[in-house]
Amino acid sequence: xxxxxxxxxxxxxxxxxxxxxxxxxxxxxxxxxxxxxxxxxxxxxxxxxxxxxxxxxxxxxxxxxxxxxxxxxxxxxxxxxxxxxxxxxxxxxxxxxxxxxxxxxxxxxxxxxxxxxxxxxxxxxxxxxxxxxxxxxxxxxxxxxxxxxxxxxxxxxxxxxxxxxxxxxxxxxxxxxxxxxxxxxxxxxxxxxxxxxxxxxxxxxxxxxxxxxxxxxxxxxxxxxxxxxxxxxxxxxxxxxxxxxxxxxxxxxxxxxxxxxxxxxxxxxxxxxxxxxxxxxxxxxxxxxxxxxxxxxxxxxxxxxxxxxxxxxxxxxxxxxxxxxxxxxxxxxxxxxxxxxxxxxxxxxxxxxxxxxxxxxxxxxxxxxxxxxxxxxxxxxxxxxxxxxxxxxxxxxxxxxxxxxxxxxxxxxxxxxxxxxxxxxxxxxxxxxxxxxxxxxxxxxxxxxxxx
Amino acid sequence: xxxxxxxxxxxxxxxxxxxxxxxxxxxxxxxxxxxxxxxxxxxxxxxxxxxxxxxxxxxxxxxxxxxxxxxxxxxxxxxxxxxxxxxxxxxxxxxxxxxxxxxxxxxxxxxxxxxxxxxx
Numbered sequence: 315x316x317x318x319x320x321x322x323x324x325x326x327x328x329x330x331x332x333x334x335x336x337x338x339x340x341x342x343x344x345x346x347x348x349x350x351x352x353x354x355x356x357x358x359x360x361x362x363x364x365x366x367x368x369x370x371x372x373x374x375x376x377x378x379x380x381x382x383x384x385x386x387x388x389x390x391x392x393x394x395x396x397x398x399x400x401x402x403x404x405x406x407x408x409x410x411x412x413x414x415x416x417x418x419x420x421x422x423x424x425x426x427x428x429x430x431x432x433x434x435x436x437x438x439x440x441x442x443x444x445x446x447x448x449x450x451x452x453x454x455x456x457x458x459x460x461x462x463x464x465x466x467x468x469x470x471x472x473x474x475x476x477x478x479x480x481x482x483x484x485x486x487x488x489x490x491x492x493x494x495x496x497x498x499x500x501x502x503x504x505x506x507x508x509x510x511x512x513x514x515x516x517x518x519x520x521x522x523x524x525x526x527x528x529x530x531x532x533x534x535x536x537x538x539x540x541x542x543x544x545x546x547x548x549x550x551x552x553x554x555x556x557x558x559x560x561x562x563x564x565x566x567x568x569x570x571x572x573x574x575x576x577x578x579x580x581x582x583x584x585x586x587x588x589x590x591x592x593x594x595x596x597x598x599x600x601x602x603x604x605x606x607x608x609x610x611x612x613x614x615x616x617x618x619x620x621x622x623x624x625x626x627x628x629x630x631x632x633x634x635x636x637x638x639x640x641x642x643x644x645x646x647x648x649x650x651x652x653x654x655x656x657x658x659x660x661x662x663x664x665x666x667x668x669x670x671x672x673x674x675x676x677x678x679x680x681x682x683x684x685x686x687x688x689x690x691x692x693x694x695x696x697x698x699x700x701x702x703x704x705x706x707x708x709x710x711x712x713x714x715x716x717x718x719x720x721x722x723x724x725x726x727x728x729x730x731x732x733x734x735x736x737x738x739x740x741x742x743x744x745x746x747x748x749x750x751x752x753x754x755x756x757x758x759x760x761x762x763x764x765x766x
Numbered sequence: 767x768x769x770x771x772x773x774x775x776x777x778x779x780x781x782x783x784x785x786x787x788x789x790x791x792x793x794x795x796x797x798x799x800x801x802x803x804x805x806x807x808x809x810x811x812x813x814x815x816x817x818x819x820x821x822x823x824x825x826x827x828x829x830x831x832x833x834x835x836x837x838x839x840x841x842x843x844x845x846x847x848x849x850x851x852x853x854x855x856x857x858x859x860x861x862x863x864x865x866x867x868x869x870x871x872x873x874x875x876x877x878x879x880x881x882x883x884x885x886x
Contacts, residue, residue, distance in 0.1 A: 350816060352841045352842070378811070379813040385813035385814060388818075662830070733829050
């Protein structure tokens with residue numbers, strides 16, 4: 315018996331084995347295993363101090379830690395972000411092929427929807443505005459529908475999609491747009507934001523109810539962007555090759571490619587990428603934090619040097635239209651970067667250098683936002699209000715609020731006043747604000763400016 | 767006497783917050799302290815404490831840091847935040863309400879019990 319000869323029992327080796335066993339559960343990361351291990355060691359020490367043999371102490375201590383299955387289940391509930399990395403959880407291998415079929419089915423629907431206006435006598439060549447106004451309506455609601463099926467939501471979800479699409483399809487197509495219409499351009503730009511939120515509501519599977527699921531969706535959006543670019547690159551190469559090969563043998567299929575292959579392929583890709591990101595969560599997971607870490611310092615540098623040049627040259631307050639548009643675009647990209655970094659950060663990690671860098675990025679973006687805002691109000695006072703200026707003004711105000719919140723919570727995190735959770739909460743609470751403003755731009759602004 | 771599962775679950779948050787409010791501490795000590803406070807009657811499954819600690823940290827009630835204390839062992843220490851104190855205070859009031867109500871009703875039962883005897 316082992317207990318009769320304690321020398322045969324290697325405590326260190328047993329603890330190592332136990333630790334590996336703990337780590338096999340995907341909801342438990344090595345930090346948690348460290349924590350549990352230090353508990354186990356404390357407990358073993360206490361038992362041995364009471365006179366137990368090492369093996370007995372080990373046995374009782376592991377027993378008192380409890381059922382690891384149950385413990386890891388609890389961990390999984392607290393840290394849903396980790397399950398994001400985990401494909402095995404709640405997913406049987408058998409459903410894989412069924413998933414592919416469902417995704418393909420929805421992709422075909424999106425591809426066909428794009429060709430639907432042809433039945434009404436429209437085609438992309440002559441009626442590009444019809445397509446521009448409706449393009450996000452062809453694909454994003456279909457992606458939302460895919461999640462309704464995947465998350466097994468009830469019929470309310472379908473009604474919500476139908477109602478949303480109905481409202482926006484009517485607005486985009488029945489509004490009496492003027493020939494050259496700024497509000498029309500703005501609506502085309504802002505509609506995808508509203509529809510992407512619809513995708514998000516379905517993606518969460520619980521009607522956007524919990525912060526954890528909202529963070530999952532933000533994570534999903536970041537990965538989605540990466541994957542979409544990759545797939546688009548691949549698709550572009552494939553299309554170019556196809557056109558080239560057919561040209562060799564004397565067929566000109568460029569027209570076919572432009573009218574059918576590329577647009578329908580892109581529509582289908584919108585759904586396929588959604589499926590892919592969900593399937594392959596683990597693969598890109600390592601890329602997102604890396605990208606965030608590379609671009610955060612670069613953007614910070616860009617913003618700070620831009621700010622310095624602005625202030626030194628004294629050109630801050632007479633910025634022209636193009637500069638302002640550029641600035642706004644940059645601020646939105648920065649916000650995207652911040653959203654992305656926050657969602658890819660391990661929430662339980664202590665504040666580190668990267669968080670300070672993030673704070674710096676947010677603060678420089680905030681300063682630029684203030685400069686842009688003052689220039690904007692100058693322009694509005696001097697030259698009156700236009701749709702573009704109003705939309706930009708609203709965006710800048712919302713950015714001001716949002717970035718201030720980020721700065722405040724990053725400051726608190728670095729100071730150690732609170733953990734990462736309030737920052738996550740701030741981030742997820744702001745998302746509906748962006749969406750609401752986008753909806754206002756699509757639906758209200760055109761009416762206010764009589765569709766000009 | 768075994769405490770019911772629901773009662774254990776409901777009382778774990780205020781207990782953990784309360785113990786940590788006494789001073790920065792780590793998991794093993796919390797378990798020991800709770801055992802001590804309950805005279806050994808309250809025995810948790812040790813492993814379950816950690817997801818709870820992480821949840822409370824995520825809710826912003828606790829903050830944690832790794833620290834190598836005496837005996838050269840790396841441990842994760844938890845401290846309570848302002849939000850945590852507020853929540854603890856609310857929970858305290860809630861438990862006091864329940865406590866008072868239970869005490870009253872038990873006193874009443876005892877009294878009516880003695881009345882029965884008088885009438886008999």
